[in-house]
Amino acid sequence: MKILFCSSEAAPLIKTGGLADVAGSLPATLRELGKDCRLAIPAYPEAVERSRSLETVARLELPGSREAVQILQGLSGPHEVPVYLMDAPHYFQRPGNPYLSPLGISWPDNADRYALFCRAIVQLAMGRCGLDWRPDLVHTNDWQTGLVAPLMRDLPARPACVFTIHNLAYQGLFDRSTFNRLQLPRRLWGMDGLEFHGQLSFIKGGIAFADRVTTVSPTYAEEIKGPALGYGLEGLLRHRGDHFLGILNGIDYQVWDPANDPCIVQPYSADRFADKLPNKRALQREFELPEETSSMLFGYIGRLVDQKGVDLILQVIPGILDAGGQIVTLGSGDAELERALRKLNTSYHSRIGVSIGYDEGLSHRIEAGCDAFLMPSRFEPCGLNQMYSLRYGSVPIVRRTGGLADSVCDVGAESLSDGSATGFVFERADGEGLWHAIERALDFYHLPGGEWARLASTGMRQDFSWESSAAHYLEVYESALQAPLETP
Numbered sequence: 093m094k095i096l097f098c099s100s101e102a103a104p105l106i107k108t109g110g111l112a113d114v115a116g117s118l119p120a121t122l123r124e125l126g127k128d129c130r131l132a133i134p135a136y137p138e139a140v141e142r143s144r145s146l147e148t149v150a151r152l153e154l155p156g157s158r159e160a161v162q163i164l165q166g167l168s169g170p171h172e173v174p175v176y177l178m179d180a181p182h183y184f185q186r187p188g189n190p191y192l193s194p195l196g197i198s199w200p201d202n203a204d205r206y207a208l209f210c211r212a213i214v215q216l217a218m219g220r221c222g223l224d225w226r227p228d229l230v231h232t233n234d235w236q237t238g239l240v241a242p243l244m245r246d247l248p249a250r251p252a253c254v255f256t257i258h259n260l261a262y263q264g265l266f267d268r269s270t271f272n273r274l275q276l277p278r279r280l281w282g283m284d285g286l287e288f289h290g291q292l293s294f295i296k297g298g299i300a301f302a303d304r305v306t307t308v309s310p311t312y313a314e315e316i317k318g319p320a321l322g323y324g325l326e327g328l329l330r331h332r333g334d335h336f337l338g339i340l341n342g343i344d345y346q347v348w349d350p351a352n353d354p355c356i357v358q359p360y361s362a363d364r365f366a367d368k369l370p371n372k373r374a375l376q377r378e379f380e381l382p383e384e385t386s387s388m389l390f391g392y393i394g395r396l397v398d399q400k401g402v403d404l405i406l407q408v409i410p411g412i413l414d415a416g417g418q419i420v421t422l423g424s425g426d427a428e429l430e431r432a433l434r435k436l437n438t439s440y441h442s443r444i445g446v447s448i449g450y451d452e453g454l455s456h457r458i459e460a461g462c463d464a465f466l467m468p469s470r471f472e473p474c475g476l477n478q479m480y481s482l483r484y485g486s487v488p489i490v491r492r493t494g495g496l497a498d499s500v501c502d503v504g505a506e507s508l509s510d511g512s513a514t515g516f517v518f519e520r521a522d523g524e525g526l527w528h529a530i531e532r533a534l535d536f537y538h539l540p541g542g543e544w545a546r547l548a549s550t551g552m553r554q555d556f557s558w559e560s561s562a563a564h565y566l567e568v569y570e571s572a573l574q575a576p577l578e579t580p
């Protein structure tokens with residue numbers, strides 16, 4: 093089976109969030125399973141710099157681009173996944189992140205940029221680029237690739253198309269005039285097309301037109317079929333019936349392995365849990381916190397946005413400090429949240445470490461160094477850090493939502509006795525809800541008899557490797573190939 097995996101970001105070429113991790117590791121796993129999976133992403137400067145063996149393999153004239161789009165082919169990452177970089181310099185050779193200018197504002201021409209990306213994918217998928225490779229199936233991801241399925245839908249002998257929702261909160265909504273400017277086929281305007289309450293919705297294209305639709309955890313799949321998290325698309329998602337399902341993401345154990353992680357000071361494993369301690373001390377030193385072994389050290393890594401419940405963390409910090417704990421955070425995002433964290437850092441310099449920014453190496457050192465990891469997300473399609481935390485024996489404290497609910501088993505009498513407990517789970521998305529979970533964790537941490545180490549090592553032994561999730565994707569691919577949507 094030949095698969096073209098299309099994404100607006102892919103680790104290690106370019107990353108802003110979980111989508112990049114998935115695009116970096118799922119194609120690699122599919123290749124290990126014997127499938128010819130290749131990546132397609134825009135040719136951002138970092139992606140060009142980090143790809144190996146690049147050569148130009150095609151030139152395309154496409155609507156919406158004043159210059160020819162070149163396709164560069166190369167290899168990506170430690171798994172050497174073949175990658176096609178769609179090179180349109182006036183759209184993708186920019187500083188900042190793929191979606192935002194250095195000032196943190198969405199690029200005003202994002203619709204044009206990703207429409208062009210989608211058009212280039214369609215050409216490649218249809219075998220119109222003069223390459224000797226053509227996919228049987230195109231796997232598209234999130235709104236930036238949402239136009240691929242509708243643009244391909246009526247084409248004869250098209251490949252099958254799967255669309256995965258990594259976060260329904262980002263939909264690629266633009267006004268009607270954008271639809272006209274992009275010169276999209278007129279038949280795509282309307283209720284049964286890309287129109288969403290008078291606007292152009294990229295994500296609706298993927299949801300309505302792909303042969304199969306998936307999202308990144310079973311619980312999130314149920315949640316977005318309801319009004320609270322469905323953003324008005326819940327009806328359409330329900331309408332897709334059993335052509336829409338949730339598959340939990342895996343994690344890349346080659347990149348996230350405490351027994352073999354070049355970013356951390358001391359390797360360790362579930363059987364050598366005591367070796368985690370030097371990593372805690374190193375992290376405390378790095379953030380200039382007292383090197384107290386017995387102080388419980390909490391960590392947070394992630395975007396500083398409302399979704400992640402960072403404001404709830406701000407509410408519980410005084411309680412954590414009163415209880416003798418320490419906390420380190422890494423992330424950037426909302427200016428207000430950045431300011432609030434900086435302020436707390438100044439006030440409680442000796443107990444809190446705040447790093448504003450993006451730092452891969454530090455994220456590994458935090459996972460290895462902290463005792464517990466906070467993820468009080470209001471919603472979380474899958475979430476990866478709780479799985480990294482489990483792997484690194486940093487007990488996750490999470491809200492019961494989306495992929496967090498599907499990957500962390502709450503500490504309770506029953507789960508402790510049957511050995512399934514891996515973390516602390518709470519329901520209410522408020523400071524009090526989070527605080528109760530933290531109190532339970534603090535009590536557990538200070539229990540004698542190695543209870544905490546047992547809990548943490550149970551988490552370390554969980555299997556979140558990509559193999560089983562990739563097998564699920566293969567079932568979805570097979571079903572899309574065997575029974576694609578009929579052309580209307």
Ligand code: ADP
Pocket residue numbers: 108109110111113259393394395422423424449450451452455474475476477
């Ligand atoms: P989301 O995709 O919603 O941002 P996920 O938990 O699915 O959240 O994935 C986030 C990924 O990005 C994780 O791999 C996480 O470690 C990483 N990450 C987020 N913020 C930072 C940061 N400031 N520095 C390093 N890595 C980060």
